[in-house]
Amino acid sequence: MAILIIAEHDNSTLKSATLNTVTAACQMGDELHLLVAGEGCAAVAEAAASVAGVSKVLLADNAAYGRQLAENLSLLIAELGKDYSHVVAPATTTGKNVMPRVAALLDVGQISDIIAVEAADTFQRPIYAGNAIATVQSLDSIKVITVRGTAFDAAASTGSSASVDSVSPAHDAGTSAFVSEEMAKSDRPELTAASVVVSGGRGLGNGENFALLESLADKLGGAVGASRAAVDAGFVPNDMQVGQTGKIVAPDIYFAVGISGAIQHLAGMKDSKVIVAINKDEEAPIFQVADYSLVADLFEAVPELESKL
Amino acid sequence: MKVLVAVKRVIDYNVKVRVKPDNSDVDLANVKMALNPFCEIAVEEAVRLKESGAASEVVVVSIGPKACQEQIRTALALGADRGIQIETEELPESLNVAKLLAKVVEEEQPGLVILGKQSIDADNNQTGQMLGALLNRPQGTFASEVKIDGDSVNVTREVDGGLQTLNLKLPAIVTTDLRLNEPRYAKLPDIMKAKRKPLDVKTPADLGVELKNHTRLLKVSAPAERQAGIRVASVDELIDKLKNEAKVL
Numbered sequence: 155m156a157i158l159i160i161a162e163h164d165n166s167t168l169k170s171a172t173l174n175t176v177t178a179a180c181q182m183g184d185e186l187h188l189l190v191a192g193e194g195c196a197a198v199a200e201a202a203a204s205v206a207g208v209s210k211v212l213l214a215d216n217a218a219y220g221r222q223l224a225e226n227l228s229l230l231i232a233e234l235g236k237d238y239s240h241v242v243a244p245a246t247t248t249g250k251n252v253m254p255r256v257a258a259l260l261d262v263g264q265i266s267d268i269i270a271v272e273a274a275d276t277f278q279r280p281i282y283a284g285n286a287i288a289t290v291q292s293l294d295s296i297k298v299i300t301v302r303g304t305a306f307d308a309a310a311s312t313g314s315s316a317s318v319d320s321v322s323p324a325h326d327a328g329t330s331a332f333v334s335e336e337m338a339k340s341d342r343p344e345l346t347a348a349s350v351v352v353s354g355g356r357g358l359g360n361g362e363n364f365a366l367l368e369s370l371a372d373k374l375g376g377a378v379g380a381s382r383a384a385v386d387a388g389f390v391p392n393d394m395q396v397g398q399t400g401k402i403v404a405p406d407i408y409f410a411v412g413i414s415g416a417i418q419h420l421a422g423m424k425d426s427k428v429i430v431a432i433n434k435d436e437e438a439p440i441f442q443v444a445d446y447s448l449v450a451d452l453f454e455a456v457p458e459l460e461s462k463l
Numbered sequence: 464m465k466v467l468v469a470v471k472r473v474i475d476y477n478v479k480v481r482v483k484p485d486n487s488d489v490d491l492a493n494v495k496m497a498l499n500p501f502c503e504i505a506v507e508e509a510v511r512l513k514e515s516g517a518a519s520e521v522v523v524v525s526i527g528p529k530a531c532q533e534q535i536r537t538a539l540a541l542g543a544d545r546g547i548q549i550e551t552e553e554l555p556e557s558l559n560v561a562k563l564l565a566k567v568v569e570e571e572q573p574g575l576v577i578l579g580k581q582s583i584d585a586d587n588n589q590t591g592q593m594l595g596a597l598l599n600r601p602q603g604t605f606a607s608e609v610k611i612d613g614d615s616v617n618v619t620r621e622v623d624g625g626l627q628t629l630n631l632k633l634p635a636i637v638t639t640d641l642r643l644n645e646p647r648y649a650k651l652p653d654i655m656k657a658k659r660k661p662l663d664v665k666t667p668a669d670l671g672v673e674l675k676n677h678t679r680l681l682k683v684s685a686p687a688e689r690q691a692g693i694r695v696a697s698v699d700e701l702i703d704k705l706k707n708e709a710k711v712l
């Protein structure tokens with residue numbers, strides 16, 4: 155049986171998290187179908203059709219799916235999913251929101267946030283903030299899975315020319331409605347896909363000081379992240395939080411600036427290739443995982459670093 | 464309106480868990496346990512709804528062995544009115560938890576059910592959504608603001624790109640994110656009072672739910688440890704190392 159992958163998109167572009175999910179799905183089986191559900195999202199379906207490894211794109215273009223409301227989308231995915239061996243989505247906030255509903259509608263469990271595929275029914279996933287890795291086998295006939303993007307390489311976005319089939323069912327549960335959104339606007343790369351991430355913590359002291367990190371990030375073509383403490387204090391918005399309960403990143407270089415290194419923060423960045431920590435406290439736990447530790451006042455070290463690069 | 468809050472007993476968030484040498488599970492012997500932080504936020508939100516007059520009663524439910532009564536008492540000390548324990552030998556899988564909660568919802572008929580967005584042990588982030596599907600109710604997951612508005616609720620959600628606000632028809636399900644509120648500390652008199660609040664014990668059989676296994680845990684292993692690297696004495700040395708040793712610049 156084929157595998158149904160749920161595409162992550164904003165009705166105009168296919169998000170890169172989808173490509174990592176395709177790679178994970180490839181390890182579960184051969185025939186991959188990609189569902190693009192949204193409103194006015196034909197361009198996304200076209201992009202999806204060229205993703206390497208995908209043999210068919212299902213396009214559900216309907217107002218009920220425009221905002222990815224979980225109530226509506228889960229009805230659609232569960233209906234289509236009945237005929238698949240696996241239903242797989244990226245572990246983004248959209249995937250996390252919708253997929254457990256799909257699992258419950260299909261009366262199966264969900265395996266969340268997998269980091270490795272051992273067999274078509276056996277997966278690894280981090281538990282306890284990544285302090286342990288569980289190997290779990292699914293006993294269900296349909297496996298509902300969310301995938302941690304940083305654990306799988308991105309599939310090539312070209313190479314295939316899959317058919318695009320429109321699917322008709324329009325499910326509108328009629329119980330939820332979109333009101334408004336406040337989306338962060340940034341020209342920097344997406345945090346979870348950036349090759350350089352510069353993150354700041356409580357040590358930054360206030361939101362204005364994040365400008366120091368922004369100019370460093372811009373020089374390196376990177377993204378800016380933050381600890382929970384920095385978000386809670388209102389220095390920066392929630393979408394910048396890296397950690398167990400925020401975003402998971404694994405860039406080539408991660409700069410932890412004025413961040414102590416709590417286990418919940420490490421859970422979100424310890425798979426980075428190279429970790430640089432700048433902290434004035436030489437006992438800070440972040441130094442235990444950093445490749446390069448600089449004990450210094452960030453207000454001196456960061457501008458110096460930026461100017462010398 | 465009645466509010467139902469699901470609370471889970473988990474390892475204290477300050478404890479770094481260890482894997483058992485035989486790789487069968489993590490070692491929780493003599494480890495400090497606590498109310499899951501997201502559940503604490505859920506209780507706080509329910510109590511605030513009651514304090515503001517939007518809710519009339521706050522009922523907490525926990526599923527697990529007898530020890531989880533401790534977390535129910537904690538929730539009662541924070542201001543919940545009564546507790547329900549559903550006695551099971553182990554902590555059941557999320558879909559089973561959701562099925563048990565769905566039965567409690569049928570009995571109690573709450574206008575709002577509040578859960579944590581994830582438990583910090585299994586890190587699943589699924590129970591609330593599953594409950595929503597089983598009950599065919601709308602959900603506001605990862606909530607950073609909850610505003611009751613007549614027969615609906617506006618929930619602001621923390622999503623990857625920022626914040627999103629949805630309007631949900633009541634009855635509805637909410638799961639909490641970190642910025643929803645800052646839970647209060649229980650005062651000693653409240654802790655004493657909580658001991659006398661009603662706490663019912665039920666079994667899955669009482670609720671007519673048969674627990675089913677959907678997964679099998681094959682192994683629990685320790686993650687690859689990162690080795691601490693080196694101290695650099697200056698920014699110049701850092702740049703040199705990044706360029707010439709790590710070759711990432």
Ligand SMILES: Cc1cc2nc3c(=O)[nH]c(=O)nc-3n(C[C@H](O)[C@H](O)[C@H](O)COP(=O)(O)OP(=O)(O)OC[C@H]3O[C@@H](n4cnc5c(N)ncnc54)[C@H](O)[C@@H]3O)c2cc1C
Pocket residue numbers: 354355356357358380381382383384395396397398399400401411412413414415416417418419422432433434435438450451452453476500501583
């Ligand atoms: C349920 C739960 C979930 C959580 N989820 C997350 C999560 O997803 N992500 C996350 O990050 N946290 C999370 N946390 C919070 C976590 O436990 C820590 O509280 C948090 O990571 C601390 O942030 P911080 O390192 O910025 O602040 P602090 O621990 O206060 O550290 C600030 C650091 O800055 C340094 N500093 C100060 N001034 C300077 C200066 N001038 N120059 C250089 N260094 C300086 C200090 O030495 C210190 O080490 C969670 C907690 C709970 C309970």
Ligand SMILES: Cc1cc2nc3c(=O)[nH]c(=O)nc-3n(C[C@H](O)[C@H](O)[C@H](O)COP(=O)(O)OP(=O)(O)OC[C@H]3O[C@@H](n4cnc5c(N)ncnc54)[C@H](O)[C@@H]3O)c2cc1C
Pocket residue numbers: 281288469470471472488489499501502505524525526527553554555556557560577578579580581582584585586587588589590591680683
């Ligand atoms: C290493 C390990 C091994 C395990 N092995 C098994 C096993 O062999 N068999 C088995 O059945 N289970 C096992 N479990 C337990 C099981 O995986 C989880 O407890 C279960 O998946 C519940 O989901 P969650 O807490 O992760 O849900 P999440 O969806 O992350 O929790 C979200 C919210 O749901 C609510 N909630 C969750 N659980 C409860 C509860 N018990 N009572 C009240 N509210 C709750 C809370 O509001 C919580 O904040 C194991 C867990 C771990 C970590």
